[in-house]
Amino acid sequence: xxxxxxxxxxxxxxxxxxxxxxxxxxxxxxxxxxxxxxxxxxxxxxxxxxxxxxxxxxxxxxxxxxxxxxxxxxxxxxxxxxxxxxxxxxxxxxxxxxxxxxxxxxxxxxxxxxxxxxxxxxxxxxxxxxxxxxxxxxxxxxxxxxxxxxxxxxxxxxxxxxxxxxxxxxxxxxxxxxxxxxxxxxxxxxxxxxxxxxxxxxxxxxxxxxxxxxxxxxxxxxxxxxxxxxxxxxxxxxxxxxxxxxxxxxxxxxxxxxxxxxxxxxxxxxxxxxxxxxxxxxxxxxxxxxxxxxxxxxxxxxxxxxxxxxxxxxxxxxxxxxxxxxxxxxxxxxxxxxxxx
Numbered sequence: 001x002x003x004x005x006x007x008x009x010x011x012x013x014x015x016x017x018x019x020x021x022x023x024x025x026x027x028x029x030x031x032x033x034x035x036x037x038x039x040x041x042x043x044x045x046x047x048x049x050x051x052x053x054x055x056x057x058x059x060x061x062x063x064x065x066x067x068x069x070x071x072x073x074x075x076x077x078x079x080x081x082x083x084x085x086x087x088x089x090x091x092x093x094x095x096x097x098x099x100x101x102x103x104x105x106x107x108x109x110x111x112x113x114x115x116x117x118x119x120x121x122x123x124x125x126x127x128x129x130x131x132x133x134x135x136x137x138x139x140x141x142x143x144x145x146x147x148x149x150x151x152x153x154x155x156x157x158x159x160x161x162x163x164x165x166x167x168x169x170x171x172x173x174x175x176x177x178x179x180x181x182x183x184x185x186x187x188x189x190x191x192x193x194x195x196x197x198x199x200x201x202x203x204x205x206x207x208x209x210x211x212x213x214x215x216x217x218x219x220x221x222x223x224x225x226x227x228x229x230x231x232x233x234x235x236x237x238x239x240x241x242x243x244x245x246x247x248x249x250x251x252x253x254x255x256x257x258x259x260x261x262x263x264x265x266x267x268x269x270x271x272x273x274x275x276x277x278x279x280x281x282x283x284x285x286x287x288x289x290x291x292x293x294x295x296x297x298x299x300x301x302x303x304x305x306x307x308x309x310x311x312x313x314x315x316x317x318x319x320x321x322x323x324x325x326x327x328x329x330x331x332x333x334x335x336x337x338x339x340x341x
Contacts, residue, residue: 004037004331006278007285011316011325019285021261021278023293023333024198028209028271030175032198033339034297036331039198043277044184046258048200049193050077050137051207051224052173056165057140058220062147066096073227074234076140079257081237082111082131089234090135097143104129105156106138106188113237134188136234141190156190158183163191170195172217174203187259197275200264205273207254208266225268228254241287241311248307253299261286267299285327287311292329 003020010016022037032039054076057063063073072093080086091101110117111131120127129135141162145155155162170193171178182194206213210221228235232246235256245255245265254266261278263286274293278285291312294300305312316325 002038003279006036006276006289006329006331008328008330009285009316009325010328016325019261019278019280019282019289021276021285021289022197023277023289023331024201024275025293025297025333026198026201026205026273026275027338028205028211028273030202030205031338032201032336033272034333034335035198036333037279039201040196041277042182042194042196043200043262044182044192044194044258044260045200045264045275046186046192046260046262047079047134047137048256048258048262048264048275049170049203050079051228051254051256052170052203053077053137053166054140054224055169055173055217055220056162057144058223059169059216060144060148060165062140062144063223065147066093066143068093069231070227071231071234073140073224074231075136077224077228077256078136078235079133079242079259080136080234081113081240082116082133083113083237084116086136086234086237087111087130090130090139093136093139093143097146099142099146099152101128101130101135103142103152104132104135104138106132106134106190108132132188134186134190138188138190156188158191167191167193170203173206173221174199197277201273201275203273204254204264204266204275205271208268208273209271225254225266228256229268241290244311245290245308248304255290257283257286259283263287263290265290265294270299272297272299284314288314288327288329289331292331293333296333 006021007019008015024039025034176199186192210218232243236242260281263276265274315323
C-alpha cells in the first residue's frame with residue numbers, strides 16, 4: 001500500500017501543497033483496527049520511542065535509588081524546550097548521581113524556547129548539551145549506567161548495556177524480533193529504532209494498557225505513563241503539542257512526538273495505540289493529523305477539541321502576520337475486519 005493524502009496546505013482558495021503519510025491504530029492485543037496509507041511500512045520511531053527507552057530507568061532500580069519524582073521520569077521521556085524548568089531538573093537528576101552535565105553525550109543545539117535562547121545570548125553563556133532537547137533522556141541513561149556501575153563515557157553506543165536494555169525493551173513492548181529492528185543513529189547520537197508503523201502503535205497500546213505484561217514490566221510501564229500524565233510540561237514545555245495534549249486529556253492520554261514527523265498516542269481508557277508518520281518529514285502536518293485521528297475515533301470531547309483548536313487547523317501567516325492559509329486534515333481512516341468484531 002502506498003501513502004495517502006493526510007493534510008492539505010491552503011493558500012487563498014487553492015490547495016498549494018499536500019502532505020502524504022501513514023497511520024496505524026492498534027488495540028492492546030496487537031490487532032490493527034484502523035489505518036491510512038501503509039501501516040506495515042518500516043519507519044524510525046525517533047523520539048516517539050522515549051517512553052519505552054525510559055522503562056529501564058525504572059526496572060534497573062535507578063529511578064528509586066536516585067529518588068526520581070514523576071517530573072524527573074517525565075523528563076526522561078522528553079523532547080523539551082530547554083526552558084529553565086527543564087535544564088534545572090536535568091542538573092538536579094545528574095547531581096543526585098554525582099554527575100555533571102559534561103557527562104552528557106547528546107550534542108549541542110540552541111534551546112527550542114526562543115526566550116531562553118535570547119537570555120543565554122544576553123548573559124553571554126555557552127550553549128551546552130544541557131539545552132539539547134534530549135538531555136533528559138540522556139540523563140536517565142547516565143544515571144542508570146552509574147547505578148549499575150557501568151562505563152559512562154560510551155553509554156550512547158549500541159553495544160553498551162544501557163542501549164542493549166533499551167533495544168530489548170523496544171522488541172518486547174512492540175512484539176517485534178530484536179534482530180529485525182532497523183538501527184540508525186538519532187540526532188542526539190544514540191541508536192534509533194526502525195519498526196513497522198503498526199508495531200510502534202502496538203508499543204503505545206501496551207504503554208497505555210500493560211495488563212498482559214509481566215509484573216515488573218507492567219509496574220514500570222504504569223509508572224512511566226503516570227509520570228508523563230502527571231508532569232506533561234516536562235515532556236515538551238510551553239506551547240508544545242505533547243504537553244498541551246496530555247494536559248487537555250486529563251489523565252487519559254500519553255502522547256509523544258518524534259523527529260521527521262512522527263507522532264504516537266496511547267489511550268489509557270480504551271487501550272488503543274496510534275502511530276502517525278508524515279512521509280515528507282514535515283512536522284507541521286503531524287499535529288492536525290493527530291487531532292483528526294482522535295476526532296474520527298471519538299476519543300476527544302467537543303470541549304477538548306476546542307482547547308486544541310490551534311493545532312487542529314494551524315494558520316499560515318505572512319511577514320506582516322496576516323493569515324494567508326491553513327493546514328487542514330483531509331483523510332478517512334479505513335477499518336479492518338478486526339475493528340468490526
